[in-house]
Amino acid sequence: xxxxxxxxxxxxxxxxxxHVLTRIDELKITCVCDxxxxxxxxxxxILEEAGQKAKGFTDWKEALEEDGINAVFIFSSWDxxxxxxxxxxxxxxxxxxxxxxxxxxENCFELVKTQEETGTPYMFMENCCWGKDELLATSMARKxxxxxxxxxxxxxxxxxxxxxxxxxxxxHYRFDNYLxxxxxxxxxxxxxxxxxxxDINRGxxxxxxxxxxxxxxxxxxxxxxxxxxTEEMKNxxxxxxxxxxxxxxxxxxxxxxxxxxxxxxxxxxRDFTVRGxxxxxxxxxxxxxxxGDPEFFEPTxxxxxxxxxxxxxxxxxxxxFLKNMSSEDKASGHGGxxxxxxxxxxxxxxxxxxxxxxxxxxxxxxxxxxLSEMSIQQGGMPQEMPDFTGGKWAYRPRKDxxxxx
Numbered sequence: 001x002x003x004x005x006x007x008x009x010x011x012x013x014x015x016x017x018x019h020v021l022t023r024i025d026e027l028k029i030t031c032v033c034d035x036x037x038x039x040x041x042x043x044x045x046i047l048e049e050a051g052q053k054a055k056g057f058t059d060w061k062e063a064l065e066e067d068g069i070n071a072v073f074i075f076s077s078w079d080x081x082x083x084x085x086x087x088x089x090x091x092x093x094x095x096x097x098x099x100x101x102x103x104x105x106e107n108c109f110e111l112v113k114t115q116e117e118t119g120t121p122y123m124f125m126e127n128c129c130w131g132k133d134e135l136l137a138t139s140m141a142r143k144x145x146x147x148x149x150x151x152x153x154x155x156x157x158x159x160x161x162x163x164x165x166x167x168x169x170x171x172h173y174r175f176d177n178y179l180x181x182x183x184x185x186x187x188x189x190x191x192x193x194x195x196x197x198x199d200i201n202r203g204x205x206x207x208x209x210x211x212x213x214x215x216x217x218x219x220x221x222x223x224x225x226x227x228x229x230t231e232e233m234k235n236x237x238x239x240x241x242x243x244x245x246x247x248x249x250x251x252x253x254x255x256x257x258x259x260x261x262x263x264x265x266x267x268x269x270r271d272f273t274v275r276g277x278x279x280x281x282x283x284x285x286x287x288x289x290x291x292g293d294p295e296f297f298e299p300t301x302x303x304x305x306x307x308x309x310x311x312x313x314x315x316x317x318x319x320x321f322l323k324n325m326s327s328e329d330k331a332s333g334h335g336g337x338x339x340x341x342x343x344x345x346x347x348x349x350x351x352x353x354x355x356x357x358x359x360x361x362x363x364x365x366x367x368x369x370x371l372s373e374m375s376i377q378q379g380g381m382p383q384e385m386p387d388f389t390g391g392k393w394a395y396r397p398r399k400d401x402x403x404x405x
Contacts, residue, residue, distance in 0.1 A: 002349060003068045005093075006032045007060045007084060008075030009039040010172065012098060016075065017043055019332040020342050022050035027071075027346055031055040033063040036171065060084060069093055071349060077173035078185075082107040089120040096345045097362065098125050099192075101185045101369025105386060108363040108370070112388050115359040123345045123355040124362035126192035127337040128270065129401045130344075132322055134193035136310060137274045137281035139317040139404045141197055145290070147278030152197060154190030155259035155271040161222040164263065168232055178240040182213050183373035184260045187246070188365045190270055192357070194256055197274065201360045201389055202396040204252045208382040211372035213241030218263035238263075246372050249382075251393075258368070286310040319402050344401065356401040363388040 006017055006029055013034070021029060031054050032043035040056040047054045057063035064072065064087065071094040074084050078100030085095045102108055115122050128134060141149055160174065167175025177185055198204055216238045223233045242263045248256040259271070272283035279290035286308045314323070321340075330336040348355050364385065371383040387393060 002027050002071050002346060003030045004028065004071040004073060005030065005063050005066065005069050006043065006073045006075065007034070007063065008077070008098075009034040009036075009043045010075065013073075013075030014039070014042060014046070015333060016073070016338060016342070018046045018050075020338050021073065022047065022052065023332065023339075024343060024346055026350060028052065029054050030069060031057060031063050031066050033057040033060045061087065064088060064091060064093060071096065074098060078177070079103055079173070082111055085122065086110055086114045089114045089118050089122060092118065092120055094121040094349055096123050096125055096342070099127075099186070099188045100366070101183065101187060102363075102366035103370065105367060105370050108367045108388060109386070112359050112363050121349055121355055122359045122362070123348065124188075124357045124359075124365070125341050125345065126188050126357055126361075126365070127334055127341040128189045129192045129196055129357060130337045130340040131193060131270070131272075132318070132335065133281075133283045133286065133310070134197075134272055135322060135402065135404070136314060136318050137272065137283075138193065138197045138400065139319065140281065140288070140313065141274060141276070142400075142404045143317070145278065145317075146274060146276030146280060147291075149198065149254060149274060149276045151255050151257070151275040152194040153257035153259075153271065153273045153275075154194055155261055155269060156186050156189045157259065157261040157266055157269040157271060159264070159266050159268075160262040161219060161265075165219055165223050165226070165229070165233055169230065175236075178219065178238050178263070179236055180239060181373060182216070182239045182241050182244075182376055183369050184211060184244045184246050184258060185240070185369055186260060186262075187258055187368040187372070190258050190272070191248075191256070191365050191368060192361075193272060195361065195365060196400060198250060198252070198254055198256070199398055200250070201364060201393045202398050203393070204250055204254075205387060205389075205393045206248050206256075206364060206368075206385040207251055208249045209246060209368055209371035209375060209385055210248075210380050210382045211244060211246040211375040212380045213245075213376045214243045216241050216263075218242040222263075241376075244372065244376070246368065246375075248368070248385075281310070288313055319404065321402070354399065356399065358399075360389050360393075 244260040
Protein backbone atom coordinates (compact mmCIF):
# COMPACT_ATOMS: atom_id res chain seq x y z
CA UNK A 1 0.00 0.00 0.00
CA UNK A 2 1.27 3.47 -0.92
CA UNK A 3 0.71 6.13 1.74
CA UNK A 4 0.51 9.47 0.00
CA UNK A 5 0.25 13.18 0.68
CA UNK A 6 -1.67 15.52 -1.62
CA UNK A 7 -0.43 19.12 -1.86
CA UNK A 8 -2.66 21.64 -3.60
CA UNK A 9 -6.45 21.41 -3.43
CA UNK A 10 -7.58 23.90 -6.02
CA UNK A 11 -9.72 22.87 -8.98
CA UNK A 12 -7.20 20.36 -10.36
CA UNK A 13 -6.22 18.85 -7.03
CA UNK A 14 -9.78 18.44 -5.79
CA UNK A 15 -10.90 16.88 -9.08
CA UNK A 16 -8.07 14.33 -9.08
CA UNK A 17 -8.54 13.54 -5.41
CA UNK A 18 -12.25 12.88 -5.85
CA HIS A 19 -12.36 11.13 -9.20
CA VAL A 20 -8.99 9.36 -9.44
CA LEU A 21 -6.87 9.03 -6.31
CA THR A 22 -9.63 7.74 -4.02
CA ARG A 23 -10.44 5.05 -6.60
CA ILE A 24 -6.96 3.51 -6.83
CA ASP A 25 -6.97 0.45 -4.56
CA GLU A 26 -3.22 0.45 -3.88
CA LEU A 27 -3.26 4.07 -2.75
CA LYS A 28 -4.12 5.57 0.64
CA ILE A 29 -4.19 9.34 1.11
CA THR A 30 -2.95 9.94 4.65
CA CYS A 31 -2.69 13.75 4.55
CA VAL A 32 -3.78 16.69 2.43
CA CYS A 33 -2.40 20.21 2.32
CA ASP A 34 -3.31 23.61 0.95
CA UNK A 35 -2.49 27.13 2.07
CA UNK A 36 -6.24 27.82 2.38
CA UNK A 37 -8.08 26.09 5.24
CA UNK A 38 -11.41 25.86 3.39
CA UNK A 39 -9.72 23.84 0.65
CA UNK A 40 -8.15 21.55 3.24
CA UNK A 41 -11.59 20.98 4.75
CA UNK A 42 -12.97 20.22 1.28
CA UNK A 43 -10.26 17.63 0.68
CA UNK A 44 -10.83 15.97 4.05
CA UNK A 45 -14.56 15.81 3.37
CA ILE A 46 -13.98 14.05 0.04
CA LEU A 47 -11.74 11.51 1.73
CA GLU A 48 -14.27 10.95 4.50
CA GLU A 49 -16.97 10.29 1.92
CA ALA A 50 -14.63 7.76 0.30
CA GLY A 51 -14.10 6.01 3.63
CA GLN A 52 -10.59 7.34 4.21
CA LYS A 53 -9.29 9.27 7.20
CA ALA A 54 -6.48 11.78 6.77
CA LYS A 55 -4.80 14.73 8.43
CA GLY A 56 -5.03 18.26 7.08
CA PHE A 57 -2.23 20.83 6.84
CA THR A 58 -1.69 24.38 5.62
CA ASP A 59 2.13 24.03 5.68
CA TRP A 60 3.40 21.61 3.04
CA LYS A 61 6.71 20.95 4.79
CA GLU A 62 4.85 19.93 7.94
CA ALA A 63 2.69 17.61 5.87
CA LEU A 64 5.77 15.91 4.42
CA GLU A 65 7.10 15.29 7.95
CA GLU A 66 4.26 12.87 8.63
CA ASP A 67 5.46 9.33 9.35
CA GLY A 68 4.97 6.67 6.73
CA ILE A 69 4.51 8.88 3.66
CA ASN A 70 6.17 7.32 0.64
CA ALA A 71 4.61 9.39 -2.17
CA VAL A 72 3.43 12.94 -2.76
CA PHE A 73 1.10 14.34 -5.40
CA ILE A 74 1.94 17.95 -6.20
CA PHE A 75 -1.00 19.98 -7.51
CA SER A 76 0.14 23.39 -6.29
CA SER A 77 0.78 26.55 -8.32
CA TRP A 78 3.42 26.19 -11.03
CA ASP A 79 6.02 28.29 -9.23
CA UNK A 80 6.13 25.87 -6.28
CA UNK A 81 6.46 22.59 -8.22
CA UNK A 82 10.25 22.38 -8.34
CA UNK A 83 10.77 23.47 -4.73
CA UNK A 84 8.32 20.91 -3.39
CA UNK A 85 9.55 18.11 -5.64
CA UNK A 86 13.20 18.68 -4.71
CA UNK A 87 12.37 18.76 -0.99
CA UNK A 88 10.33 15.56 -1.24
CA UNK A 89 12.96 13.67 -3.26
CA UNK A 90 15.62 14.56 -0.69
CA UNK A 91 13.40 12.99 1.95
CA UNK A 92 13.03 9.83 -0.17
CA UNK A 93 9.38 10.54 -0.97
CA UNK A 94 8.38 9.57 -4.51
CA UNK A 95 6.99 12.49 -6.51
CA UNK A 96 4.08 12.71 -8.91
CA UNK A 97 4.14 16.29 -10.19
CA UNK A 98 1.40 17.97 -12.19
CA UNK A 99 2.30 19.90 -15.32
CA UNK A 100 3.19 23.52 -16.00
CA UNK A 101 6.12 25.58 -17.18
CA UNK A 102 9.27 26.33 -15.20
CA UNK A 103 10.65 29.69 -14.07
CA UNK A 104 14.39 29.10 -14.43
CA UNK A 105 16.81 26.74 -16.13
CA GLU A 106 18.53 26.40 -12.75
CA ASN A 107 15.37 24.83 -11.32
CA CYS A 108 15.36 22.30 -14.16
CA PHE A 109 18.98 21.34 -13.50
CA GLU A 110 18.35 21.10 -9.76
CA LEU A 111 15.43 18.74 -10.34
CA VAL A 112 17.65 16.47 -12.42
CA LYS A 113 20.57 16.66 -9.99
CA THR A 114 18.38 15.83 -7.01
CA GLN A 115 16.72 12.85 -8.67
CA GLU A 116 20.04 11.47 -9.90
CA GLU A 117 21.67 11.86 -6.48
CA THR A 118 18.80 10.45 -4.42
CA GLY A 119 17.37 7.89 -6.84
CA THR A 120 13.91 8.84 -5.58
CA PRO A 121 11.21 8.04 -8.16
CA TYR A 122 9.78 11.06 -9.97
CA MET A 123 7.08 11.20 -12.63
CA PHE A 124 5.84 14.20 -14.58
CA MET A 125 2.07 13.74 -14.89
CA GLU A 126 1.47 14.79 -18.49
CA ASN A 127 -1.89 13.16 -19.11
CA CYS A 128 -2.05 13.99 -22.83
CA CYS A 129 0.62 11.36 -23.44
CA TRP A 130 -2.21 8.89 -22.76
CA GLY A 131 -4.62 10.64 -25.13
CA LYS A 132 -6.44 8.32 -27.50
CA ASP A 133 -5.58 10.34 -30.60
CA GLU A 134 -1.96 10.79 -29.56
CA LEU A 135 -1.48 7.07 -28.88
CA LEU A 136 -3.22 6.07 -32.11
CA ALA A 137 -0.92 8.28 -34.19
CA THR A 138 2.17 7.23 -32.23
CA SER A 139 1.32 3.57 -32.70
CA MET A 140 0.93 4.11 -36.43
CA ALA A 141 4.22 6.02 -36.54
CA ARG A 142 6.00 3.21 -34.68
CA LYS A 143 4.84 0.77 -37.36
CA UNK A 144 6.06 3.00 -40.19
CA UNK A 145 2.63 3.93 -41.53
CA UNK A 146 3.60 7.60 -41.92
CA UNK A 147 7.09 6.87 -43.22
CA UNK A 148 9.92 9.03 -41.90
CA UNK A 149 8.56 11.66 -39.51
CA UNK A 150 9.86 15.13 -40.34
CA UNK A 151 7.55 17.52 -38.48
CA UNK A 152 5.00 17.56 -35.66
CA UNK A 153 2.83 20.33 -34.31
CA UNK A 154 0.44 20.88 -31.44
CA UNK A 155 -1.20 23.54 -29.35
CA UNK A 156 -2.78 24.35 -26.06
CA UNK A 157 -5.75 26.23 -27.46
CA UNK A 158 -8.32 26.81 -24.75
CA UNK A 159 -10.42 29.89 -23.99
CA UNK A 160 -9.32 30.61 -20.40
CA UNK A 161 -10.29 34.28 -20.25
CA UNK A 162 -12.71 33.79 -17.38
CA UNK A 163 -10.33 31.63 -15.34
CA UNK A 164 -7.41 34.02 -15.80
CA UNK A 165 -9.28 37.29 -15.39
CA UNK A 166 -10.92 36.28 -12.13
CA UNK A 167 -7.77 34.64 -10.80
CA UNK A 168 -7.45 36.89 -7.75
CA UNK A 169 -11.12 36.36 -6.95
CA UNK A 170 -10.93 32.57 -7.22
CA UNK A 171 -7.35 32.31 -5.91
CA HIS A 172 -5.98 30.98 -9.18
CA TYR A 173 -2.30 31.54 -9.97
CA ARG A 174 -2.73 32.07 -13.71
CA PHE A 175 -3.64 35.74 -13.22
CA ASP A 176 -0.18 36.68 -11.92
CA ASN A 177 1.55 34.63 -14.61
CA TYR A 178 -0.29 36.43 -17.41
CA LEU A 179 0.22 39.77 -15.70
CA UNK A 180 3.99 39.45 -15.33
CA UNK A 181 5.32 37.07 -18.00
CA UNK A 182 5.19 36.60 -21.76
CA UNK A 183 6.05 33.03 -22.76
CA UNK A 184 4.64 29.63 -23.60
CA UNK A 185 3.66 29.08 -19.98
CA UNK A 186 1.91 25.73 -20.51
CA UNK A 187 3.77 23.81 -23.24
CA UNK A 188 3.56 20.20 -22.16
CA UNK A 189 0.06 19.18 -23.24
CA UNK A 190 1.15 19.69 -26.84
CA UNK A 191 4.86 18.96 -26.51
CA UNK A 192 4.69 15.84 -24.31
CA UNK A 193 3.11 13.42 -26.81
CA UNK A 194 5.26 14.85 -29.62
CA UNK A 195 8.44 14.45 -27.57
CA UNK A 196 7.55 10.83 -26.91
CA UNK A 197 6.82 10.18 -30.59
CA UNK A 198 10.13 11.77 -31.64
CA ASP A 199 12.14 9.95 -28.94
CA ILE A 200 13.31 13.15 -27.28
CA ASN A 201 16.00 12.36 -24.66
CA ARG A 202 16.12 8.81 -26.07
CA GLY A 203 18.06 8.90 -29.32
CA UNK A 204 17.00 12.43 -30.17
CA UNK A 205 16.98 15.80 -28.42
CA UNK A 206 15.69 19.35 -28.73
CA UNK A 207 18.44 21.71 -29.90
CA UNK A 208 16.86 25.17 -30.04
CA UNK A 209 13.75 27.06 -29.03
CA UNK A 210 12.47 30.14 -30.90
CA UNK A 211 9.30 31.93 -29.80
CA UNK A 212 7.18 34.84 -30.98
CA UNK A 213 4.31 36.65 -29.27
CA UNK A 214 1.40 38.74 -30.49
CA UNK A 215 0.33 41.80 -28.55
CA UNK A 216 -1.76 41.35 -25.40
CA UNK A 217 -5.31 42.52 -26.08
CA UNK A 218 -7.71 39.66 -25.38
CA UNK A 219 -7.84 39.76 -21.58
CA UNK A 220 -8.15 43.52 -21.25
CA UNK A 221 -10.98 43.70 -23.78
CA UNK A 222 -12.70 40.76 -22.08
CA UNK A 223 -12.47 42.46 -18.69
CA UNK A 224 -13.94 45.68 -20.12
CA UNK A 225 -17.04 43.70 -21.10
CA UNK A 226 -17.59 42.35 -17.58
CA UNK A 227 -19.94 44.31 -15.35
CA UNK A 228 -18.65 42.53 -12.23
CA UNK A 229 -14.94 43.18 -12.89
CA THR A 230 -12.96 44.26 -9.83
CA GLU A 231 -10.75 47.32 -9.81
CA GLU A 232 -7.73 45.04 -9.77
CA MET A 233 -8.95 43.39 -12.97
CA LYS A 234 -9.73 46.73 -14.63
CA ASN A 235 -6.29 48.13 -13.82
CA UNK A 236 -4.38 45.05 -14.98
CA UNK A 237 -2.00 45.47 -17.93
CA UNK A 238 -1.06 42.00 -19.02
CA UNK A 239 2.32 41.15 -20.52
CA UNK A 240 1.26 37.75 -21.88
CA UNK A 241 0.71 37.88 -25.64
CA UNK A 242 -2.56 36.42 -26.85
CA UNK A 243 -0.89 33.85 -29.09
CA UNK A 244 2.61 32.47 -28.56
CA UNK A 245 4.17 30.55 -31.45
CA UNK A 246 7.23 28.41 -30.72
CA UNK A 247 9.49 26.48 -33.10
CA UNK A 248 11.79 23.73 -31.80
CA UNK A 249 14.57 22.10 -33.79
CA UNK A 250 15.73 18.56 -33.09
CA UNK A 251 19.03 16.72 -33.36
CA UNK A 252 17.60 14.20 -35.83
CA UNK A 253 16.39 16.93 -38.19
CA UNK A 254 12.72 17.26 -37.24
CA UNK A 255 10.96 20.50 -36.34
CA UNK A 256 8.18 20.98 -33.79
CA UNK A 257 5.63 23.80 -33.90
CA UNK A 258 3.82 24.72 -30.67
CA UNK A 259 1.09 27.29 -30.04
CA UNK A 260 -0.30 28.73 -26.82
CA UNK A 261 -3.72 30.30 -27.47
CA UNK A 262 -5.74 30.94 -24.29
CA UNK A 263 -6.94 34.56 -24.23
CA UNK A 264 -9.11 34.86 -27.34
CA UNK A 265 -12.53 33.32 -28.08
CA UNK A 266 -12.17 29.86 -29.58
CA UNK A 267 -12.99 26.16 -29.18
CA UNK A 268 -10.67 23.76 -27.37
CA UNK A 269 -7.95 22.08 -29.43
CA ARG A 270 -4.59 20.40 -28.97
CA ASP A 271 -4.11 20.36 -32.77
CA PHE A 272 -1.83 17.31 -32.55
CA THR A 273 -0.42 16.75 -36.04
CA VAL A 274 2.17 14.29 -37.36
CA ARG A 275 3.79 14.71 -40.77
CA GLY A 276 5.80 12.00 -42.49
CA UNK A 277 7.04 11.01 -45.92
CA UNK A 278 4.13 8.57 -46.43
CA UNK A 279 1.28 10.40 -44.75
CA UNK A 280 -0.01 12.39 -41.83
CA UNK A 281 -2.38 12.46 -38.87
CA UNK A 282 -4.47 15.51 -37.97
CA UNK A 283 -6.21 15.49 -34.60
CA UNK A 284 -8.67 18.34 -35.08
CA UNK A 285 -10.57 16.26 -37.64
CA UNK A 286 -9.26 12.84 -36.55
CA UNK A 287 -8.05 12.40 -40.09
CA UNK A 288 -5.41 10.10 -41.55
CA UNK A 289 -3.99 10.99 -44.98
CA UNK A 290 -1.85 8.29 -46.56
CA UNK A 291 0.08 8.55 -49.80
CA GLY A 292 -1.49 6.34 -52.45
CA ASP A 293 -5.11 6.83 -51.44
CA PRO A 294 -7.03 7.12 -54.73
CA GLU A 295 -8.57 10.46 -53.77
CA PHE A 296 -5.51 11.84 -52.03
CA PHE A 297 -4.82 14.47 -54.67
CA GLU A 298 -8.39 15.81 -54.72
CA PRO A 299 -7.95 17.87 -51.57
CA THR A 300 -11.31 19.62 -51.26
CA UNK A 301 -13.61 16.64 -51.62
CA UNK A 302 -11.26 14.14 -50.01
CA UNK A 303 -10.71 16.38 -47.04
CA UNK A 304 -14.43 16.50 -46.32
CA UNK A 305 -14.92 12.77 -46.85
CA UNK A 306 -11.94 11.89 -44.67
CA UNK A 307 -13.24 13.59 -41.52
CA UNK A 308 -13.00 11.11 -38.61
CA UNK A 309 -11.56 8.35 -40.79
CA UNK A 310 -9.08 7.75 -37.97
CA UNK A 311 -11.65 5.42 -36.39
CA UNK A 312 -11.06 2.80 -39.06
CA UNK A 313 -7.43 2.46 -37.92
CA UNK A 314 -8.27 1.93 -34.25
CA UNK A 315 -8.82 -1.83 -34.45
CA UNK A 316 -5.28 -2.40 -35.73
CA UNK A 317 -3.29 0.35 -34.04
CA UNK A 318 -5.02 1.53 -30.87
CA UNK A 319 -3.64 -0.05 -27.66
CA UNK A 320 -6.05 -2.64 -26.27
CA PHE A 321 -6.40 -1.03 -22.86
CA LEU A 322 -7.88 2.09 -24.46
CA LYS A 323 -10.48 0.05 -26.32
CA ASN A 324 -11.42 -1.79 -23.12
CA MET A 325 -11.66 1.15 -20.71
CA SER A 326 -14.75 1.24 -18.54
CA SER A 327 -17.16 4.15 -18.73
CA GLU A 328 -16.33 4.98 -15.09
CA ASP A 329 -12.62 5.23 -15.86
CA LYS A 330 -13.30 7.41 -18.91
CA ALA A 331 -15.46 9.69 -16.77
CA SER A 332 -12.72 10.16 -14.18
CA GLY A 333 -11.16 13.08 -16.04
CA HIS A 334 -10.18 14.15 -19.57
CA GLY A 335 -11.74 11.12 -21.21
CA GLY A 336 -9.82 8.68 -19.03
CA UNK A 337 -6.37 10.22 -19.51
CA UNK A 338 -6.17 11.17 -15.83
CA UNK A 339 -7.02 7.64 -14.72
CA UNK A 340 -4.37 6.11 -16.95
CA UNK A 341 -1.68 8.62 -15.96
CA UNK A 342 -2.06 8.22 -12.21
CA UNK A 343 -2.39 4.46 -12.38
CA UNK A 344 0.83 4.38 -14.38
CA UNK A 345 2.64 6.21 -11.56
CA UNK A 346 1.25 3.92 -8.87
CA UNK A 347 2.03 0.79 -10.89
CA UNK A 348 5.61 1.87 -11.58
CA UNK A 349 6.11 2.72 -7.91
CA UNK A 350 4.80 -0.64 -6.73
CA UNK A 351 6.75 -2.60 -9.36
CA UNK A 352 9.93 -0.58 -8.94
CA UNK A 353 9.95 -0.03 -12.69
CA UNK A 354 11.06 3.00 -14.68
CA UNK A 355 8.65 5.93 -14.70
CA UNK A 356 7.12 6.38 -18.17
CA UNK A 357 7.71 10.16 -18.02
CA UNK A 358 10.92 10.80 -16.12
CA UNK A 359 12.97 13.64 -14.69
CA UNK A 360 14.73 14.36 -18.00
CA UNK A 361 11.38 14.72 -19.74
CA UNK A 362 10.17 17.02 -16.97
CA UNK A 363 13.25 19.25 -17.15
CA UNK A 364 13.30 19.48 -20.95
CA UNK A 365 9.59 20.06 -21.49
CA UNK A 366 9.33 22.66 -18.72
CA UNK A 367 12.49 24.44 -19.89
CA UNK A 368 10.61 25.40 -23.06
CA UNK A 369 8.73 27.98 -20.98
CA UNK A 370 11.94 29.62 -19.77
CA LEU A 371 13.59 29.58 -23.19
CA SER A 372 10.46 30.86 -24.94
CA GLU A 373 10.40 33.84 -22.57
CA MET A 374 14.05 34.58 -23.33
CA SER A 375 13.51 34.20 -27.08
CA ILE A 376 10.52 36.55 -27.12
CA GLN A 377 12.52 39.15 -25.23
CA GLN A 378 15.22 38.86 -27.90
CA GLY A 379 12.90 39.18 -30.88
CA GLY A 380 12.59 35.46 -31.56
CA MET A 381 16.29 34.69 -31.30
CA PRO A 382 16.88 30.91 -31.01
CA GLN A 383 17.80 29.73 -27.51
CA GLU A 384 19.91 26.64 -26.94
CA MET A 385 18.18 23.82 -25.08
CA PRO A 386 20.49 22.37 -22.40
CA ASP A 387 21.18 18.65 -22.48
CA PHE A 388 19.75 17.64 -19.13
CA THR A 389 20.76 14.01 -19.72
CA GLY A 390 24.48 14.82 -19.77
CA GLY A 391 24.94 13.07 -23.10
CA LYS A 392 22.88 9.98 -22.23
CA TRP A 393 20.20 10.95 -24.75
CA ALA A 394 22.32 9.48 -27.54
CA TYR A 395 22.00 5.90 -26.30
CA ARG A 396 19.00 5.77 -23.97
CA PRO A 397 16.42 3.27 -25.31
CA ARG A 398 12.95 4.31 -26.43
CA LYS A 399 10.33 4.53 -23.67
CA ASP A 400 6.72 4.93 -24.74
CA UNK A 401 4.12 5.42 -22.02
CA UNK A 402 2.62 2.05 -22.96
CA UNK A 403 3.39 -0.95 -25.13
CA UNK A 404 2.90 0.01 -28.79
CA UNK A 405 4.62 -3.02 -30.29
